Amino acid sequence: MKKLLAWGERLGGMVRAPRLYFAVVPLTIPLIFATVDSSRPDAATRLQAAPPPLPALTFTAAPAPSSPLPGHVMYYPIHSGDTLGEVFAAGGLSPAQSYAIVQDFGKVVDPRRLRLGSVIRFHYDDRGEVAAVSMKIVGWGEVSARRAGDAFEVSSNEAPTHTEERAVAARIESSLYDAVRAAGESPELVQSLVDVFQWDVDFFALQRGDSFSMIVRQRFSGDDAVGYGPILAAQFTHKGEVYEAFRYEQPDGSGGYYTRGGTPVKKQFLKAPLKFTRITSGFSQHRFHPILKIFRPHHGVDYGAPVGTPVMSTADGVVSFTGYDRGEGNYIRIRHNSRLETWYLHLSRFRSGLKPGQRVQQGDVIGYVGATGLATGPHLDYRVKDAGNWLNPLSLRSITPDPLRGASLRYFRTAVAQACTRLEEKAQQIASGTMPHSETPAP
Numbered sequence: 001m002k003k004l005l006a007w008g009e010r011l012g013g014m015v016r017a018p019r020l021y022f023a024v025v026p027l028t029i030p031l032i033f034a035t036v037d038s039s040r041p042d043a044a045t046r047l048q049a050a051p052p053p054l055p056a057l058t059f060t061a062a063p064a065p066s067s068p069l070p071g072h073v074m075y076y077p078i079h080s081g082d083t084l085g086e087v088f089a090a091g092g093l094s095p096a097q098s099y100a101i102v103q104d105f106g107k108v109v110d111p112r113r114l115r116l117g118s119v120i121r122f123h124y125d126d127r128g129e130v131a132a133v134s135m136k137i138v139g140w141g142e143v144s145a146r147r148a149g150d151a152f153e154v155s156s157n158e159a160p161t162h163t164e165e166r167a168v169a170a171r172i173e174s175s176l177y178d179a180v181r182a183a184g185e186s187p188e189l190v191q192s193l194v195d196v197f198q199w200d201v202d203f204f205a206l207q208r209g210d211s212f213s214m215i216v217r218q219r220f221s222g223d224d225a226v227g228y229g230p231i232l233a234a235q236f237t238h239k240g241e242v243y244e245a246f247r248y249e250q251p252d253g254s255g256g257y258y259t260r261g262g263t264p265v266k267k268q269f270l271k272a273p274l275k276f277t278r279i280t281s282g283f284s285q286h287r288f289h290p291i292l293k294i295f296r297p298h299h300g301v302d303y304g305a306p307v308g309t310p311v312m313s314t315a316d317g318v319v320s321f322t323g324y325d326r327g328e329g330n331y332i333r334i335r336h337n338s339r340l341e342t343w344y345l346h347l348s349r350f351r352s353g354l355k356p357g358q359r360v361q362q363g364d365v366i367g368y369v370g371a372t373g374l375a376t377g378p379h380l381d382y383r384v385k386d387a388g389n390w391l392n393p394l395s396l397r398s399i400t401p402d403p404l405r406g407a408s409l410r411y412f413r414t415a416v417a418q419a420c421t422r423l424e425e426k427a428q429q430i431a432s433g434t435m436p437h438s439e440t441p442a443p
Contacts, residue, residue, distance in 0.1 A: 078118040091122040092130050097152070101133060101145045104154040108143050115139065139226040159222030163229055169213035169426035172206055179212075189216065192231050194275060196245045196257055199267040201238050204279055212236045213426035215419055230255065233419035235427060244423075246416050248404065260416055262404035268336070269396055270314040270362060272303065273344060273382050274369070280304040280379055299390035300343065300383035307348050307378045309369040313360045314342055314382075322350050328381075329373025332366055345381035346373050 076087050084105065088098035115138045123132040133152070134144040141159035145152035170183040180190050193212060194203055217229030236243045245265045249255035257265040280302045317336040324330050330347040332354070348370025360366060371378045384391045404412050 072124050074122045074124070076120045076122070078114055078116060078120065080116060082114075084114075084120075087120050088133070091120065091133070092124070092128075093133070097130075101152055101154070104145060104152070105135065105143055108154065108156045109137060109140055139221045139224045141222065159224070161219065161221050161226075163217045163219050165215055165232065166218055167213065167215050167422050167426050169211070169430050171209065171211040171430050173208055176203065176206060186225075186228070188228055189214075189231075191275075192216070192228065193234065193236070196231055196234055196265065197236050197243055198270055198272075198275075199265060200243050200271070201236055202271055203275070204272065205239075207239060210236075210238050211427070211430050213423050213430065215422055233416070233423055235423050237427070246412070246419060248408070248412050248415075258404060258412065260420070262409045262412055264403065266362075268315050268362075269384075270312065272393075273312050273314050273342075274303045274305055274309060274380060275312075278304050297390075300345070300381045301393050303369075303380045303382060305369045305378065305380065307368070307370055309380075310365045311344055311347065311367045311369060311380055313362060313364050313366050315340075315362050317342070317360060319354060319356050319358045319360060319366070321356055322354060325373065327374045329375060330367070330370060331373075334360060334366070339387045341385045343381075343383035343385065345383070346370055346375045346379060348372065348378075 074091060076091060078087070084102045085098050088101060089095070093101065117138040119136045121134040121136070122130055123134070125131045130147070132144060132146040134142060136142050141157050143154065143156040145154045168180075168183055168185055168189070170179040172179045173182075176193070177187060177190050180187060180193075193214065197203075212235065214234035215232045217232065218225055219227045219229060230247055231245075233246045234244070236245075244260055245257040246260065247255050248258055259265060313334055315334075315336045317334040319332065320335045320341065321331075321333040328343075328345040330349065331343060331345040332347065332350065333341055333343050335341045344367060346369075347367040350367045351365055354360075354366055369378055369380050382393055384393045384396055403409075
């Protein structure tokens with residue numbers, strides 16, 4: 001911006017505010033080329049002969065059209081904390097005009113959609129009064145107000161939306177979040193990737209050198225990227241093992257993820273009931289209790305997390321108990337079939353309205369991490385019981401739903417063959433360190 005301001009001042013422009021861009025009225029600028037004095041020794045060594053003198057060249061800006069135009073234009077980039085009223089007042093509108101335009105703009109687009117990068121443009125007439133106001137909204141389009149007598153007429157132009165498929169790949173050096181950001185993508189993709197592989201990949205134990213590649217739909221409004229659609233295909237390499245997932249969409253628009261052979265990626269049980277936490281204590285038949293100061297079995301896995309972290313049901317089922325116990329604190333039991341039941345202990349509170357007999361789906365939030373009962377700090381104690389016997393949740397084998405068959409499987413395999421070529425190309429680029437510059441992690 002400093003270069004732009006300096007350029008404008010040299011041309012005779014006026015700065016109306018310290019953080020705005022501006023345009024100036026038409027100017028005539030003579031550019032004269034001087035000849036070189038070849039009598040100077042250094043010039044003679046560089047030039048065989050001086051070029052013939054050139055006439056002075058004059059560049060004149062295009063004449064203004066016949067329709068009324070402002071004498072100049074000011075641009076106000078939207079900064080954090082700005083309000084429309086403040087920017088309109090800074091641009092020269094009266095309080096009444098500012099209020100009226102804010103109300104009219106609000107009928108077209110939610111002012112809360114304004115993001116950094118949006119720009120408000122003021123057009124001024126020859127008397128210095130505001131003749132029009134235009135607002136370029138990142139991720140939406142443009143809305144304008146043009147003076148008509150004592151009022152302003154509002155018009156809008158919403159940018160066309162479209163989607164593009166693109167391949168994204170990265171190697172994990174510190175965290176999945178950092179890897180996605182280093183690949184130039186939004187953190188929104190982190191959760192999408194976790195959602196795809198949460199049944200197979202232990203995201204609490206990612207290692208340096210793990211990697212991923214994916215094909216994802218990205219949504220655009222005009223030229224502005226506004227988000228992502230579903231991941232269409234993905235590979236995740238964890239501890240040397242490669243996991244694959246390919247999206248198959250049903251005619252009704254619903255979709256799920258399957259392996260290359262058509263087996264569902266989704267399992268009956270999630271790997272963990274929390275996202276992005278850490279294991280603080282494992283399943284054990286002989287663990288020293290930090291409060292009771294005795295050795296006794298620990299029939300679950302402890303996940304350390306801040307108070308209030310959402311806790312999810314790891315599988316479809318029916319709530320069989322919600323209540324309090326001196327040792328378990330606030331806890332929930334969910335029955336999944338005639339044999340299996342999961343327990344969620346030491347919660348700070350339950351999800352509003354949750355009660356015994358209520359059916360829940362895999363991934364539904366059922367409560368929130370706390371430190372109730374015999375707990376030294378905030379964590380979730382997660383347990384699995386099979387016909388009265390405690391199981392180690394980390395070694396629980398999940399039951400897989402039915403695979404694709406018939407025409408669905410044939411159509412799926414065709415799509416998989418095309419996606420695999422792109423995924424494997426990205427995986428090879430990561431392995432060889434030859435990713436294209438545009439997809440190389442930013443410094």
